Amino acid sequence: MSSRKGSEQGILEIRVCRGTGCESARAFELLEVLEKEVADKGLKKKVRVKTIGCHGFCEQGPVITVEPEGLFYCQVDKKDISEIVESHLVGGKPVERLFYVDPATGKKIPKYEDIPFYKGQKKVVLRNCGEIDPSSIDEYIETGGYDGLKKALLEMKPEQVIDQILKSGLRGRGGAGFPTGLKWKFGRGSKSDKKYVVCNADEGDPGAFMDGAILVADPHAVLEGLTVAAYSIGADEGFVYVRHEYPQAVDSIKKAIIDSRKKGLLGKDILGSGFSFDLSVKEGAGAFVCGEETALMASIEGERGTPRPRPPFPTDSGLWGKPTCINNVKTLATIPIILRMGAEWFSSIGTVTSKGTAIFSLTGKVKNAGLVEVPMGTTLRHIIFDVGGGIQDDGKFKAVQTGGPSGGCLPADRLDLPVDYDSLTQAGTIMGSGGMIVMDETTCMVDVARYFLSFTQAESCGKCTPCRMGTLEMLRLLDKIKSGNGEEGDIEKLQEMAVTVKEGSLCGLGQTAPNPVLTTIRYFRDEYEAHIRDKICPAEVCKDLIKYTIVPEKCIGCGACLRICPANAITGTKNKVHVILDELCIKCGACFEVCPPTAKAVDKIPAHHGGGH
Amino acid sequence: MQDLSRADLAEQVIPSLQEIQERLGYIPREAITWLADKLHLSEQEIYGVASFYNNFRFTPPGKHHLRICLGTACHVQGGDRLLAATSEKLGIKPGETTPDKRYSLERVACVGCCALAPAVVLDDEVFGRTTQRSLKRLLDTVDRKDRKAKKSGEDSQ
Numbered sequence: 001m002s003s004r005k006g007s008e009q010g011i012l013e014i015r016v017c018r019g020t021g022c023e024s025a026r027a028f029e030l031l032e033v034l035e036k037e038v039a040d041k042g043l044k045k046k047v048r049v050k051t052i053g054c055h056g057f058c059e060q061g062p063v064i065t066v067e068p069e070g071l072f073y074c075q076v077d078k079k080d081i082s083e084i085v086e087s088h089l090v091g092g093k094p095v096e097r098l099f100y101v102d103p104a105t106g107k108k109i110p111k112y113e114d115i116p117f118y119k120g121q122k123k124v125v126l127r128n129c130g131e132i133d134p135s136s137i138d139e140y141i142e143t144g145g146y147d148g149l150k151k152a153l154l155e156m157k158p159e160q161v162i163d164q165i166l167k168s169g170l171r172g173r174g175g176a177g178f179p180t181g182l183k184w185k186f187g188r189g190s191k192s193d194k195k196y197v198v199c200n201a202d203e204g205d206p207g208a209f210m211d212g213a214i215l216v217a218d219p220h221a222v223l224e225g226l227t228v229a230a231y232s233i234g235a236d237e238g239f240v241y242v243r244h245e246y247p248q249a250v251d252s253i254k255k256a257i258i259d260s261r262k263k264g265l266l267g268k269d270i271l272g273s274g275f276s277f278d279l280s281v282k283e284g285a286g287a288f289v290c291g292e293e294t295a296l297m298a299s300i301e302g303e304r305g306t307p308r309p310r311p312p313f314p315t316d317s318g319l320w321g322k323p324t325c326i327n328n329v330k331t332l333a334t335i336p337i338i339l340r341m342g343a344e345w346f347s348s349i350g351t352v353t354s355k356g357t358a359i360f361s362l363t364g365k366v367k368n369a370g371l372v373e374v375p376m377g378t379t380l381r382h383i384i385f386d387v388g389g390g391i392q393d394d395g396k397f398k399a400v401q402t403g404g405p406s407g408g409c410l411p412a413d414r415l416d417l418p419v420d421y422d423s424l425t426q427a428g429t430i431m432g433s434g435g436m437i438v439m440d441e442t443t444c445m446v447d448v449a450r451y452f453l454s455f456t457q458a459e460s461c462g463k464c465t466p467c468r469m470g471t472l473e474m475l476r477l478l479d480k481i482k483s484g485n486g487e488e489g490d491i492e493k494l495q496e497m498a499v500t501v502k503e504g505s506l507c508g509l510g511q512t513a514p515n516p517v518l519t520t521i522r523y524f525r526d527e528y529e530a531h532i533r534d535k536i537c538p539a540e541v542c543k544d545l546i547k548y549t550i551v552p553e554k555c556i557g558c559g560a561c562l563r564i565c566p567a568n569a570i571t572g573t574k575n576k577v578h579v580i581l582d583e584l585c586i587k588c589g590a591c592f593e594v595c596p597p598t599a600k601a602v603d604k605i606p607a608h609h610g611g612g613h
Numbered sequence: 614m615q616d617l618s619r620a621d622l623a624e625q626v627i628p629s630l631q632e633i634q635e636r637l638g639y640i641p642r643e644a645i646t647w648l649a650d651k652l653h654l655s656e657q658e659i660y661g662v663a664s665f666y667n668n669f670r671f672t673p674p675g676k677h678h679l680r681i682c683l684g685t686a687c688h689v690q691g692g693d694r695l696l697a698a699t700s701e702k703l704g705i706k707p708g709e710t711t712p713d714k715r716y717s718l719e720r721v722a723c724v725g726c727c728a729l730a731p732a733v734v735l736d737d738e739v740f741g742r743t744t745q746r747s748l749k750r751l752l753d754t755v756d757r758k759d760r761k762a763k764k765s766g767e768d769s770q
Binding site for chain 2: 020021023024025058059061203204205206207208209212213244245246247282283284285286287288299300301302303304305320361362363364365369370371401404435437439443448451452455461564566567586587588589590593594
C-alpha cells in the first residue's frame with residue numbers, strides 16, 4: 001500500500017479529495033494553497049501532497065486525509081490550510097477542530113476508520129478510491145493493479161477466466177443483474193472475425209454518481225477489467241462510453257488509456273502474451289436511453305440512440321453487426337480483484353443469489369451522504385441508519401428510492417429488507433445501478449412519482465407508442481392530481497396505463513418507467529388520496545396546494561424575504577410587518593429559506609384549493 | 614475521407630458535433646451543412662442525430678451559462694425551487710438566453726454531485742449545497758465582476 005510505503009520513509013502523505021462532491025465545495029482551491037504552503041515552509045522532503053479520487057464521505061467535503069495516521073479532516077476551508085501545515089505538519093499536533101464530530105455522541109473522531117460511516121462498510125471494489133492517486137498508473141500497480149490481467153493473459157486460457165468469473169457468481173452491476181460470466185461465455189461462443197467490448201459508463205440515473213466516481217478515483221481498475229473481458233471473449237477493440245456531463249471522468253479515463261499504452265498494458269502483444277487490444281473513449285451526448293445497451297451501440301455508431309429489439313443479443317450481433325460484450329463500470333472494476341483473490345473468496349461475500357458487494361450513492365435526506373459499499377444482503381436499515389447516520393435534522397424517514405427512474409420507493413416497514421437483486425425486485429423496486437435516495441416527511445410521494453415520470457417521458461426516444469404517449473398521459477394525470485384537480489378513479493387509470501406502457505415497450509426505459517408511480521401507489525396510496533379527496537399535499541410540496549404566508553406577530557421586518565424574492569411579491573417597509581402578495585408569488589420558497597431562524601415568520605399553509613368539483 | 618466506409622463516416626457525426634459545440638458554443642445551421650458535406654451524409658441525417666441528444670444546442674449561449682441540476686437528490690433538496698426562482702429573476706425559461714445575451718439558463722439531469730445537493734453549474738464550475746441565498750450571491754458576484762471588467766475596459770480606451 002502506498003500509505004505504508006509513506007510511513008516507512010517517515011513521510012507524511014496529505015491527501016486532498018477531488019471527487020465531484022469535494023470539488024464542488026472548492027477542493028481545488030485547497031490544493032493550490034496547500035502545495036504553496038508546503039513548499040514555502042520547506043516541507044517538501046517530509047510531506048507529500050497527493051490528489052485522490054472520491055473518498056466516499058462527500059457530505060463532509062472538502063475532505064483531507066493524512067497518512068499513515070489515517071486522520072480525517074472534513075469541511076476544510078482554504079483558510080484552514082495554514083493551520084493544518086503549521087500545527088500538524090510542522091508541529092505534529094493535529095487540528096482537532098477539523099475532526100469529524102459524531103452527531104450521535106457529540107464526540108470528535110480523528111481517524112476515518114473509526115467513523116460510523118466508514119465502519120459500517122466493506123470496501124472491495126472501492127478499495128483504491130481515496131487511497132491512490134488516480135492519475136498515477138504506478139500507484140495502481142503498487143497496490144496489486146494489473147496482477148489480475150497478468151494472471152489471465154499469461155497463466156490462463158480465456159475459457160478458464162470465464163470459468164472463474166462464472167464461479168465467482170458476479171452479476172452485472174448496471175442493474176439487470178445478468179451473470180457476467182455467462183455473458184462472456186456467449187461472447188466467446190460467437191464466431192466472428194471481429195468482436196468488441198464496451199464499458200457502459202453512461203450513468204444516466206439522475207441522483208447517482210458511483211460509476212463517475214470510480215472512473216475518476218480508480219480508472220485503471222476499469223481498464224484492467226475491460227482488457228480481461230476482451231481477452232475472454234476474443235475482442236481486439238473496445239470503447240468506453242462515458243457521459244459528457246462527467247468531464248473529470250472523461251479526462252481520467254483518457255489519461256489512464258495513454259498511460260497503460262505506454263506500459264504495454266494496452267495495444268499490440270500485451271505483456272508479450274500475443275494478445276492485442278486497444279480502446280477509445282466515446283462521449284455520450286445527453287440521452288438517458290443510451291444507457292440501454294442497444295441504444296448505446298446505436299449512439300457509438302453515430303445514430304440516434306434508439307433501442308432495437310433483442311434478440312439478437314449484442315453478444316451475437318452488436319456494434320456494426322459484430323459480437324459485442326457490454327459491461328457496467330462497477331462490474332468491470334470488480335474483475336481484477338476476483339482474479340487476484342479468487343472466485344471462492346468473492347463468492348464468500350454476499351447472499352446465495354447475489355455475490356459480492358453493492359455500491360450505492362447514498363443521498364437525499366440522509367445525514368451522511370456519500371459513496372457506500374456494503375456486502376450484498378445488508379439491510380436497508382443498516383445502510384440508511386448506521387452508515388448513513390439516519391435522517392437529516394432528525395426528521396422522520398418516509399421512503400427510500402432505489403433504481404432511479406426504473407425503480408421504486410420503499411416505505412419504513414421494508415427497511416429490514418436485505419439489499420440484493422431478488423429481494424428488491426420482489427418488493428416492487430430494482431437494485432438498479434446504485435442510486436439510493438432517502439426521503440423524509442418533507443418529500444411528497446406524488447411529486448416524486450411525477451418527477452421520475454417527467455424524466456422518463458422527456459427521455460423516451462419515441463420509438464414505441466405506449467412509451468411515448470403512455471408516459472405523457474400518465475404525466476398529465478399526475479399533474480392533475482398535484483394541482484388539486486384529481487378525481488376518484490384517477491389512481492386506477494394510472495395503474496391501467498402503467499400496465500400498457502410496461503407491456504408495450506421495447507426496451508428497459510419504457511418497461512420500467514411506470515415503476516416509481518406503481519410503487520408510490522402501492523405503498524403511499526393515502527398520499528394520492530389526500531391530494532385527490534382533501535386537496536391537500538401532506539408534505540407541503542405541491543405548489544398549487546400550498547401557499548406561503550408571513551405570520552404578522554412573528555415578522556420582525558428585517559426585509560430579508562423582500563430582498564431575495566425574485567418575483568417582487570413581498571411588500572413592506574423596514575421594521576414593519578411584511579406581506580406576501582399571493583397573485584405574484586411563484587412559490588419558490590426563497591422567503592421561507594431566508595427568514596431568520598429567530599423569527600421563523602414565513603409559514604407554508606394549505607392553499608384550500610376548491611378544485612371546482 | 615474518400616476511403617472511409619459509410620459506417621466510418623457515420624461514426625464521426627457525434628464527435629464532430631461535440632467538437633463544433635466545444636469551439637463555437639452551439640451548432641450553427643452552417644455547421645450542419647458543412648459537416649454533411651464532409652461526411653457525405655444529408656443535412657437531415659446530421660440534424661436528426663443532433664436534435665436527438667440533449668447536449669446539442671442550436672442557438673448561441675449567453676456569456677454565462679447557468680445549469681441547475683434536477684437530478685433526484687437535487688429535486689428532493691429543492692432544485693426545482695431554485696430553478697423557479699432563477700427563471701423568474703432572469704426572466705427566461707430553461708433553454709433560453711436573456712435578451713442582453715448575458716445569461717443562458719438550462720436544466721441538467723445530473724452532474725454527479727448528489728451528496729451535496731442541490732447543485733448548480735456556472736460556466737463549467739460546479740457549486741454544491743446551493744441555497745436561494747448562495748445562488749443569489751453567486752449571480753450578484755458575477756454581475757459585479759462583469760461591471761468592473763466593463764468599466765476598466767471603458768477606462769482603458
